[in-house]
Amino acid sequence: MRQPEIGYSIPRPAGKNSPGEETPREGPAFLFDLDGTLVDSVYQHVLAWREALERAGIELAVWRIHRRIGMSGGLLLNALLRETGRQVTAEEVTHLQQLHAEAYARLVPQVRPLPGARELLAYLSRAGVPWAIATSGRLESARPTLEVLGVGPEAPVITRDQVHHAKPDPDLFLAAAERLNVQISASVVVGDSVWDLLAARRARALGVGLLSGGYGQDELERAGAYRVYQDPADLLQHLDEVGVRAAV
Numbered sequence: 001m002r003q004p005e006i007g008y009s010i011p012r013p014a015g016k017n018s019p020g021e022e023t024p025r026e027g028p029a030f031l032f033d034l035d036g037t038l039v040d041s042v043y044q045h046v047l048a049w050r051e052a053l054e055r056a057g058i059e060l061a062v063w064r065i066h067r068r069i070g071m072s073g074g075l076l077l078n079a080l081l082r083e084t085g086r087q088v089t090a091e092e093v094t095h096l097q098q099l100h101a102e103a104y105a106r107l108v109p110q111v112r113p114l115p116g117a118r119e120l121l122a123y124l125s126r127a128g129v130p131w132a133i134a135t136s137g138r139l140e141s142a143r144p145t146l147e148v149l150g151v152g153p154e155a156p157v158i159t160r161d162q163v164h165h166a167k168p169d170p171d172l173f174l175a176a177a178e179r180l181n182v183q184i185s186a187s188v189v190v191g192d193s194v195w196d197l198l199a200a201r202r203a204r205a206l207g208v209g210l211l212s213g214g215y216g217q218d219e220l221e222r223a224g225a226y227r228v229y230q231d232p233a234d235l236l237q238h239l240d241e242v243g244v245r246a247a248v
Helices: 042-055 062-066 073-084 090-110 117-126 139-149 171-180 194-203 217-222 232-236
Strands: 016-018 029-032 131-134 187-191 206-210 227-229
Touching: 029 171, 042 062, 042 090, 062 073, 073 090, 090 139, 117 131, 117 232, 131 171, 171 187, 171 194, 187 194, 194 206, 194 217, 206 217, 206 232, 217 227
Parallel strands: 029 131, 029 187, 187 206, 206 227
Antiparallel strands: none
């Protein structure tokens, strides 16, 4: 079921470096992962990948797939297939990604926003704190998930299609910060996987972990999380710990 859209506007900085060039905004901005961070969709992706692999005659335990969720589809497949000793061509990788997209589309009706996700985004918007979503998924699979979350077309969303490399490379978060016209060093990256936090560290952003994707607190902290919270609702109650003042 599609949710009412969350209002969004990007706060504009007051000064300019030169005519036509905006000064990067000061203060924190939030760069969110999508699956497992804002929406409860990790296990649907796991099952979709398992179906895709089984249709290609590849048997893998579900837990192995889960450990790779958060990487781009290409990296995920390369890592998983390395464990089986099986080699695949670029064409086979593309085919498996398409099978995954088809399987995930059938599971989308099961997907729900995580507790507090919509409220967190709405609060940041009211407080004038810019935010963006940066997902390793391609637009084809991200679009229905964004509809579940209720994110409107005006909200900045960076997908795998728009960057050279996905997580754990920093490209997605760097592109999201650029879209918002904020300094990456003043940004808070929120993610549920070690891949999100490794990407945050490589981007030189502050990493915050959520337990809502299935990784443990120790794992997220070892990957670089400054703080770890249960889910978006828990983060919303502790925004002061990551530099957000109460909205007036």
